[in-house]
């Protein structure tokens with residue numbers, strides 16, 4: 001079972017407390033009406049599915065109910081870190097210190 005740290009509650013809890021909420025750091029387009037149908041489709045549905053470090057959104061549904069971001073290694077399925085929504089993603093140097 002995965003253990004996930006909620007940065008708001010400051011507790012590490014079983015995965016069952018949380019819900020995956022998709023890829024993190026996806027910016028909504030400034031003017032969706034100016035986009036082509038293909039660009040809009042890509043914004044809505046096309047996501048990274050890379051092997052290794054992945055930036056994700058999670059929600060602490062059975063706790064504080066807040067959304068936060070996480071960095072997870074998709075190979076080892078280990079969480080490198082979690083951080084509050086709205087804060088910048090960790091730099092490559094910071095991730096290096098975390099072991100990736």
Ligand SMILES: [Zn+2]
Pocket residue numbers: 006007008009010060063064065066
């Ligand atoms: Zn929480």
